[in-house]
Amino acid sequence: MLDYQAPLRDMQFILDELAGLERIGELPGCEDASPDLVSAVLEEAGKFASGVLAPLNQAGDRQGCRLDDGQVFVPDGWQDAYDQFREAGWIGLALPPEHGGQGLPKLVATPVWEMWFSANMAFAMLPQLNVGQTEALTIAASEEQKATWLDRIVSGEWAATMNLTEPQAGSDLAATRMRAEPAGDGRYRLFGQKIYISYGEHELTPNIVHLVLARLPDAPPGVKGLSLFLVPKYLLDAQGEPGQRNDIRCIAIEHKMGIHGSPTCTLSYGNDGGALGKLVGEPHQGLKTMFVMMNDARFNVGVQGVALGERAYQAALDYACERVQGRDVVSGESGQPILVHPDVKRMLVSMRARLMAMRGLLYTAAGWFDTARQHPDSEVADKHRRYVDLLMPVAKGWCTEVGNDLCDEAIQVFGGMGFVEETGVAQLFRDARVITIYEGTTGIQANDLLGRKILREDAATLRELIGDIRATATQLGDHDRLADLAKPLGDQVALLDETCAWLLEQRAETADLYAGAVPLLHLLGTACGAWQMARLALAAEARLQADDGDTDYLRGLVELARFYMATQAPQSHAHAHAVRRAGRVLTGFPVAAL
Amino acid sequence: MLDYQAPLRDMQFILDELAGLERIGELPGCEDASPDLVSAVLEEAGKFASGVLAPLNQAGDRQGCRLDDGQVFVPDGWQDAYDQFREAGWIGLALPPEHGGQGLPKLVATPVWEMWFSANMAFAMLPQLNVGQTEALTIAASEEQKATWLDRIVSGEWAATMNLTEPQAGSDLAATRMRAEPAGDGRYRLFGQKIYISYGEHELTPNIVHLVLARLPDAPPGVKGLSLFLVPKYLLDAQGEPGQRNDIRCIAIEHKMGIHGSPTCTLSYGNDGGALGKLVGEPHQGLKTMFVMMNDARFNVGVQGVALGERAYQAALDYACERVQGRDVVSGESGQPILVHPDVKRMLVSMRARLMAMRGLLYTAAGWFDTARQHPDSEVADKHRRYVDLLMPVAKGWCTEVGNDLCDEAIQVFGGMGFVEETGVAQLFRDARVITIYEGTTGIQANDLLGRKILREDAATLRELIGDIRATATQLGDHDRLADLAKPLGDQVALLDETCAWLLEQRAETADLYAGAVPLLHLLGTACGAWQMARLALAAEARLQADDGDTDYLRGLVELARFYMATQAPQSHAHAHAVRRAGRVLTGFPVAAL
The missing domain is CATH 1.20.1410 (I/LWEQ domain)
Incomplete structure (x- = not known):
């Protein structure tokens, strides 16, 4: 099993020196992010990542998920880890205080999420959906919807999903076919199939809140005819608690190359009269809102690049310091760890250099994000908003490509031991292969x-x-x-x-x-x-x-x-x-x- | 399941125009390699690869190998495919006629092996060992040893292995510990453990011939103290047929990221008095001979790079011609296959360009190899020998790295469908990951x-x-x-x-x-x-x-x-x-x- 230690020194250096943590902490609404608090948060997160999440990663990969009669079972240990994660309040770290979050800047949340993804990406994909969904609902939902759903999403009491992809609509959401018909009571009945839904079904929480793209009867064709619906796994009863099961079935889970601990579901809506849901925001404006959630997810996938790369780097460095093999090309001495070989050292230094480059870019961008959102000078805010917009595809695209390269290089450091599954580095390589694909290739x-x-x-x-x-x-x-x-x-x-x-x-x-x-x-x-x-x-x-x-x-x-x-x-x-x-x-x- | 069609036109073009097939066919000993015969061989091989080997590839990956009480079971279909492969005489294609081979040039064997690796790499690793072992025994074995073993290795009646690696001796063979003690009757008793032995144990053939590096009692330290031993799974009886079981046990098989159909064995020698074997060549000169086998294997691993890349390319091209998604960036039209997207076309053209570059280099090098071996003018022969020596690490190192890149790119063309296992392209990516590692990283x-x-x-x-x-x-x-x-x-x-x-x-x-x-x-x-x-x-x-x-x-x-x-x-x-x-x-x- 691979250990993981959060690279606190590197994180702190980049936060302080490149991303301007101090300046961010002075922005209105970010005052809680004092240097001391941030250090304490990072340290606590590091402990949780190493102590609770990392040890489950390999076992989760081996056990994977199972679909049995519509029920999805995630790996052993997930439930306990999720309960701890939720209770510790990690989901709400950077979410709105008015719904129970702690309202810390994105800059602080970024290294914390890096830790979760390093420790156990398949697990961390679950709470990450709550964050994205909160962003979307905050922007588009009605006050009543916010009151009903947001507190429980922010706390993690209920889980969240995003439902975009259909068999014929992958990168091309214009081809979405899922239908939504007025039910006559202000609600809608949804019919159709969604695929590749991460954590689309599971028993970890008493309810799952699906955000679903679908077409209203009068929808124009293409992406301008997509509306967003909130469709819970269980409809709420008069007390606002999960009651009747909605008409949504998980009919398959994917057999994937990696992230085996994360169930990737095919959800069938409306086999029995229609899945009941509510419109979020204006009709035909769903894609705009979904993009909010997706943009957040894209940035986080970029963070997954550095996160998987970091864990692979740590594994490779440990191995290179322990494995004895060959002769020092300069001194001719044998009996030394392989780190003495110039090519092994080259791989490790190269990995570390790229990790710092990616981290520098991602944390700096997170700081821009906070500045864009909170800076009182609109010109400054606007510049940083434009920087975020410009570099979001780079943060996602480049950091995921480089993250894959790092996992690949870590295997090369391990040699034959990298190709066998027991060392755990192969899993990182397999897990990483999805990140240049999902949330937009x-x-x-x-x-x-x-x-x-x-x-x-x-x-x-x-x-x-x-x-x-x-x-x-x-x-x-x-x-x-x-x-x-x-x-x-x-x-x-x-x-x-x-x-x-x-x-x-x-x-x-x-x-x-x-x-x-x-x-x-x-x-x-x-x-x-x-x-x-x-x-x-x-x-x-x-x-x-x-x-x-x-x-x-x-x-x-x-x-x-x-x-x-x-x-x-x-x-x-x-x-x-x-x-x-x-x-x-x-x-x-x-x-x-x- | 992925189809495979041997790229006969490309192969033939490179054979004719870059590798000089005609000139090679004029070398002494290569006269059988007439253009007509070569075309017929390639066509037949292509049929066998598509019809027999390729259909087993994905099922072999899924089923994998199993160790049960010392016996290793390979995937269903392997036995029948192997019997057909052996009976058709494919193993001896470029092996010495005096031992039953057909003695064709390496240049002709190279595209044929490319096909086997494209169709089913995990399977093709088995007969490939017979080829390498034949090369080694031809150089180093005594006449008696050749008479006893070579015909049956060349025909494939018996299988072959190479036993180099030990837990402490991977890239560094100087650290080899396996001991060989004189048994008093001209034979030796071997004691120790070998790991990562491809097809080290199975029931596909009535015997398995292991070539094993070990140390004699008076061996100097380091690589100059390694001797080579021939150690069969079953000792031969008076009639020269497999008789008593030798003291070799398969105690584990690896759980690997890829090539699941190829059992990777840990072999324990001498738990019960010593595994009996014979010295091949001179004492302490084993590495030189093993290098012959290994050099052949290295070249073939380079061929695996182009082979896996080719299959991945074919899969990606098929998918890109079928999958409809998105809008043409120029015309704005939708409903067209993704091949219209410039970036998808870029990936496919880039894959094909690199395939041709690798194939050009490998086939040309194979021609140099034949020239070095057969050319009557010693100056010409020597030049080509030096070219082969110089470029062998490039053929292996560069073609395997590029081969991995191509499998990676094929997944990218598939998008989400590349990350799920059902399409088969993920398997190519997992299988390919070993080729930059084995036979020397x-x-x-x-x-x-x-x-x-x-x-x-x-x-x-x-x-x-x-x-x-x-x-x-x-x-x-x-x-x-x-x-x-x-x-x-x-x-x-x-x-x-x-x-x-x-x-x-x-x-x-x-x-x-x-x-x-x-x-x-x-x-x-x-x-x-x-x-x-x-x-x-x-x-x-x-x-x-x-x-x-x-x-x-x-x-x-x-x-x-x-x-x-x-x-x-x-x-x-x-x-x-x-x-x-x-x-x-x-x-x-x-x-x-x-």
Whole structure:
């Protein structure tokens, strides 16, 4: 079994130095997030993650879930862990105080969720749905709906789901067929099938609240005809308690490559007269609300990338420090752990560098999110909102791709022991494979980045961001100990700049441009990673100058930045090349020759 | 269930145009390999692969293997498939006629083995061991041993294994502990444990012939004290038939991420007085012989990279042509298969380009292998032997890494359907994960490339190879329709040249250099791929000029080369950068900061 220890020092450093925790704590509504409280929260979460969730992870993978006569059974230990999780109030950490949450900033919740996903991703997917659903209901639900449902979602008394996908409607929600017919009493009867519903059915909570996309009888075709419905597993009785069973059946669960502890359900609605539900928000406006929930989920899936990568890194490092094999290539000595081999050390340093780059980007983005929401100066708030919007597909797309790479690399450190299941590292690799897919594949993220986030606004926000990265490169150039990092970061800026100009010039060549969308996403991710690593190095050097902190640790951060610039950053060249050159070839490529 | 159709047209094109099948067929001893015979062999193999092996692949994965009281049971259907495979004579395809083989060149066997691995890798690992063992015994065994064992190994009547790994001796065979004590009758008694033995135990054949590395009592320490023993599961009786059971027990089989149909056994030797075996070759010279078997296995694992990639590509292409989802980004039309989406097309073209690059390299190398072995001019033979030696770690290391990437990309094309097991593409991804590990990890291959294959001979062969690639770049430059490919290939040459010079300059900095070994392997692999794609384009253009062949197909090959140059080739820049820059940072990186 793999141990997990929350990387509190790294988390705290990035919160303080890159994401501006102190400034966030000064925003209106964020005052509770004092440094002391945040440290205490992280420490407690770390204990819970290591002590309660992590030990269940491998057993959950082995046992998996079971469907028996419509009932879904999750792995042993899930119930107890969920009860503890709920009782400790972890679900409401960053949810509205008016519904029982603690209202802490997203910046604080981000490392905490990273821990949950590291410790046990299949489990953590359950409470994560409550968070997303709360965001959606807060925006769109009526006051009565909020009063009825939100407290119990925030507390975790009841579980939550999001029901989007249908067999013919995956990435393409326009193809949604689920019907909702007025029941005559203000409610609706839903008919149809939803697939890939995480925790769509289970016995962990006395009720499950489904948010479901469906079409009203008068709905226009396409995504503009989707309405959102709240459909509980059990209808509420006069006392507001779960009563009669609703007309929803779990008819199958998927046999998946990973996240075996998370039941992925096929739900059939309306086999017996229609599943009763209520409209949330305006008719035909469901997708907008669902996107709120989905955007939150996307960010969290990005966090899963760093979370799985972190656990894989910890496993690989432990193994590399213990496993004795081979001869030191320099001294010729044998009997030493494999960490002495330059290639093994390369893999570990490379993993750690990318972890810090991803974490830097995600936590910084979480801080932007809080700033966008709470900053009193609307111009500042707006800038950060635009940054969040621009980089959401990068946070999801790039961090999940890199997270997969890290799990892959961890297996490579383990060698043969990585391919057998007993060590547990194979599970991380299998679990991770879903994160570049669900909540929108990397291709979908990349299209969103290119079309909605860049071209639609003539790259205005991207240019602003490039300016910020350039400012950091200038800072490096002026620094007496980090000047060597200025050129690699400057190269990133130049590549982004040229690519951005090229995209705008070529905007009429739609097919060519979209063929380069994924390389573009990688380019921007790699460059943002380089930017964060540069900021990390600047912060670490400042601390070293001030003699504030563990010297080895701080020097290590600076060297991680150097390593990133030497190995990751140069890949931007290939990404930029692919953006500019591949599309033309691809568009003309004869499909018959595939 | 995934279909599989052998890509006969691609295979034949590369055999004819890149690997020089015609010239190979003119070598002494290779005369049987006439174009007609080769085509017939490929066609027959394709039928067997599609009709017999491919349909068992997914069921084999699901059922897996079972150990019961020392007996190992493989999946249903394996026995019948093996009997058919053996009876059809496939094992002996390229094995010596004096032992019942057909003696065809390795060049012909290579696409055939590609088919077996595509169709059912877990199954094909079994007969592949007979091939490797035959190579080893042919070189090292006594005439008596050959007479006793080889005919039955070549025919497949008996199965074969290679026993190297022990718990403390994985990549590091110097740590081997298995003991062999003289039994007094010319035989030896073996004691110890071997792990990760593919098909170490099963009931498919009446006997299993183990080749085992062990130490004689007077053995010097390290790899120079390893001797090779032939140890059968059943000792032969006076008639030469399997008689008494030898003292070898299968005490465990691994629970692995993939290749579930291939039992990975822990074998315990000598629990009851010692397993009786015979010395093969000279005492303490076992590793040399084992390396013959292992080198063959390494090449074949490289072939597994292209094989799994091919099957994944076929699956992804089929899915992309059938699955309807989303709207054409150019026309806005919906209702079309996802292949219309630029990013999906990008993934498929990218997969196909890399498949052809890998196949070009592997088949060309197989031709070099035949030339090295059979060419009457010793200078020509020697050059090709050196090319094979130089590129064996690239064929293994690079093709397995790329093969994994292709399986990963195929899942991405499938989206959510790729993560569930029913489609079968997840199995390819899980199966593929072992190939960068077994028969020497990518790191081991890279160290071999850098140390034994480049530095030890002052890069002499590498320089020769660079010269050949440069000549192809010149050819492109002179071509009226392919001149645009000259610069990208020329860039590869320049990067290789500079890197090569740098390696020799820096040779004293051992740790720095080895930290860049894997990037170096990727650099050389990517460049060799670019070289093969350039040759492919030249050959396809020549055919187009001569109006010889399907125009769409030939144009497609040229465009694949362009696509490779636009997307894969530029990655060499980052690899070369990592070789030259990362080592210094890495060597100085404080381990305490990991």
